[in-house]
Amino acid sequence: MPSKEKNVDYEVYGVDSIDSDKFDRQKRISGWDQYKISNATVMVIGVGATGNEVVKNLVLTGIGKIIIIDYDFINMSNLNRCVLFSRQSAQNKEYKVDVVKDACEVLNPDTEIIAVKKDLNDIDKDLYKKSDVICSCLDNVEARLQANNYAYFYGVPFVDSGIEEFFGSIQSVYSKEKDAACLQCSISNSDLDLMWKKFSCTGQEIQSEKGETVAKIATIITTTSIIGGLQSQQVLKFILGIDYYKEHGEWNSSIGKPLIGKQLNYNGLLNKFRVVEKLKNPECWTCSYERKDNIN
Ligand SMILES: [Zn+2]
Numbered sequence: 001m002p003s004k005e006k007n008v009d010y011e012v013y014g015v016d017s018i019d020s021d022k023f024d025r026q027k028r029i030s031g032w033d034q035y036k037i038s039n040a041t042v043m044v045i046g047v048g049a050t051g052n053e054v055v056k057n058l059v060l061t062g063i064g065k066i067i068i069i070d071y072d073f074i075n076m077s078n079l080n081r082c083v084l085f086s087r088q089s090a091q092n093k094e095y096k097v098d099v100v101k102d103a104c105e106v107l108n109p110d111t112e113i114i115a116v117k118k119d120l121n122d123i124d125k126d127l128y129k130k131s132d133v134i135c136s137c138l139d140n141v142e143a144r145l146q147a148n149n150y151a152y153f154y155g156v157p158f159v160d161s162g163i164e165e166f167f168g169s170i171q172s173v174y175s176k177e178k179d180a181a182c183l184q185c186s187i188s189n190s191d192l193d194l195m196w197k198k199f200s201c202t203g204q205e206i207q208s209e210k211g212e213t214v215a216k217i218a219t220i221i222t223t224t225s226i227i228g229g230l231q232s233q234q235v236l237k238f239i240l241g242i243d244y245y246k247e248h249g250e251w252n253s254s255i256g257k258p259l260i261g262k263q264l265n266y267n268g269l270l271n272k273f274r275v276v277e278k279l280k281n282p283e284c285w286t287c288s289y290e291r292k293d294n295i296n
Contacts, residue, residue: 022108023062031254033240034062038110040239041065043131045120045147047096048072049081049219050161051137053228056083058111058235059104065112066104067127070096071119081221120146128154132242133235136160137228139217141187148173148183149286157238157258158183161231165218166268168227171278172234172259175287176245180261181278184286226266234258 018024023034040063044055047070058066073093074085084103085096097115104113116123120143128134128150134157136147144160151158151173158173160183173182241255251257265274282288 026061031240031252036239036243037062037236038064040132041067041130042235042239043067043069043127043134044137045069045135045143046137046139047084047100048078048137048139049221049224050163050228050231051096051135052082052084052100053225054135054137054161054232054235055100055104056107057229057232059108059113061232061236062108063111063239065114067114067116067131068097068100069116069118069120069123069127071117072096074099081219081224083221125150128156131156133157133159133238135231135235137231145184145187145286151175152182152286157242159231159234159238159258161227163217163219163223163227165220166223168223168266168268169263170227170231170234170259171263172238172261174238174258174260177260179280181280182284182287185281185284185288186278223266223268226268230264230266 021027026032027034042058042063042065044051044058044066047055047068051068051070055066055068073095074082074090075093076087076090078085078096079087079090084100086099089099095117097117101113101115104111116127134147134151136144136158138144138147148158148160152175155175159170160173161170162168171183174180175182237255237258241252241258244250244252244255259275261278261280263276263278265276266272267274280287
């Protein structure tokens, strides 16, 4: 195309109308509603490797408010897979939530970040109710189940992730879909007995060479960014699709159904993704009994 005609095209469309809106390209997606995104509140529990990816994605997408929960500080060993941390933040042993909050201010100052420097057990439970979607990016089963249970009781969509080496998985839970499994459904009684120990995200107990149980997971940013990307996508699908679901009882095809009751597994060794249906446990104490303290 001759350059002269090109210039005419730019004048017709107006450069400003195409490139001055930072959300222009995503607004072009069928079914997208930036207003919903900008007014959504997402809770992200754990802002380590996967949490960094999820928060970064949500902030750049323009989520209105993100509640980040983590009581840990930054170590040098975090730096190979945490895009929002810096060497200085590790040397100063700064708190993860403080550093993530500052980094997000640079990425997109329009997103409000609420930093909660507490153990999950100690947070104000109203934070669950104030969230439109809850994400767990955690490294131990006990905290993930706690988040699953609160999200289920409050009727808030919940997206969990797990990673180890070249493997990862995500799963969504939503109590309005009564027949779908929750995270607790897959936990056996023997798992519950061992709950006080730390586990890897795939449920394997982690041991050092000396046989001591330690809570360190072998992982790499390529895995966490893949899984964090998939997890963020589930969050967006809930935010964009849930009003339609509540009105019509089905998910809008242009946004698609979230992975409710299903687990998406990634195998980086075989270069494969696989979706498996999770079986609902009829004796699951979270999702299979009518509870008097169910706040729904
Ligand atoms: Zn369950």
